[in-house]
Amino acid sequence: MSERNNIDIDYVANLARLELTADEKAKFSGQLEDILKYFDKLNTIDVSGEEPMAHPFPVFNVLGEDKPSATLSQEDALANAPKQRNQQLVVPKVVE
């Protein structure tokens, strides 16, 4: 059961955009594997007859009417940007 719990710490760190030292990698790998052990425990329970659910409360359709409300001013919208130009945020060039 536990061999499944080998965390690829480099892959996970990359997904989270984190740079980890060798010590941190060792430490966090262990912690994350401990967390996965809890899931192994959960996986021992037979839930084949249960309907999966995303929320613990049976609440549906929390909907808002399509009526416009206030916006932030352009100045406020850009206030946290370290750099701006042409009323837009400037970020390092990123092309997908």
Added chain:
Amino acid sequence: MEYEPVIGLEVHVQLKTETKMFTRAPYHYGAEPNTLTDPVVLGMPGTLPVMNKKAVEMTIKAGLLLGCKIPETSKWDRKNYFYPDMPKNYQISQFDQPICDGGEVEIEMEGASRNIMGEHRKVQLTRIHLEEDVGKLTHCENESLVDYNRAGAPLVEIVSEPDLYSADEAFAYLTALRNCLVAAGISECDMEKGQMRCDANVSIRPKGTHELGTKVEIKNLNTISGVRNGIIYEIQRQTLAMENNQPIVQETRRWNAEEAYTTSMRSKEMAHDYRYFPDPDLMPVRVSKEWLNEVARDIPELPFDKQRRFFNDYDLPYTLTSVLCPDAKLAAYFEEALTIYKKPKQIANFIANDLLRELSAAGEHGALPLESCKIKPAHIAELVQFIDKGEISNQIAKEVFPEMFRTGNPPGQIIEEKGLKQSTDTGELEAVCLEVIAENPKPVQEFKEGKEAAINALKGQVMKATRGKANPKLVDDLLRQLLS
């Protein structure tokens, strides 16, 4: 060996709502950058999303329109990724329980000629799900600019099965899909404004086989013709690779419209790991029978159904129906005119030819929209009535029409003011006929010698002298009397 392409399209369509998907900041095209935001759009800590009811209804409507199944429950998931087009580092989408399942889009292939209807076929859909749009990036020399106006706008993704077999079919599919969605008021589907965007999955396989080949996703197909050209290129590229025994790599390629080729963006090994998980901030959607029936009441006739009805009810030729039916507003305009005077073919001709010509000449950026047209449907019906009653000729009607378009006045008023009523004064007309006979001895001689067609030259002269106001039938009778 001969190869057959297999294509599936993922079409993103912005819904025509006033506000965004999960917050009530307004959204519309063309606003100053970063003026359509609020704390939810910018992903500020502590903000919570609230679904847009109208967007959910429009998605259900799209599903009903295209024959999808609407499951009782659908839910929201987070698609996680780091890219500056989304400030909160995830996009809210639907992973495994979309609002619409299955469905189909009826398409028409190009006919043998412009006036012959092409073959029809139904293209199968996989699903339609609802999500939020992302911000717009503009890439400069060394940096990128971000505008969050579009971030969070309601966006549906319509996914087709790999059920298209040529670039022309993909083109026909997009056209048909757009006509349906525009008719239902779900979106304007203007690709130039990014209201409709398309990615294509293209693969090829030896003709006659059934297994799908390795698929390549093409992005950046920004116009309907770009979709066609991009797919044509990609089919050729893959065919060439196969013929040279080169492997086709599963990857994403970008279409470069200016230089007409695709380039690799990322291969499967570099593919994103989106780590979808249910969004804990959003409750699922449950669509009751009552809600479904309420939305169903608002479903319009599909363009191809309308066309079949126009063939049956009005006996219109294909060319006229293919102009009127894809445009729900134009078709409604036509049918309103018919309520005044039921001459479908004549009225359809004035709308498909004269009206559309005037509209396209009057617009500054493309054609003037029908809503801004001053001619009322009733005016076109009245114009045809004047012709049928023999009060004006077809030729005069063609002169009255631009005047109707310019002023918005009813045809009767224009005919009256300009003195265009057909002359039925036999005495006056007889004098003109006599004059024409005197001035044209050659055709007179020919007619008397039995050359029937020679009378047309004389009729033409009479019409010219009366500036088209003479009743052609009357002129014909008078000339024959005077020449016998």
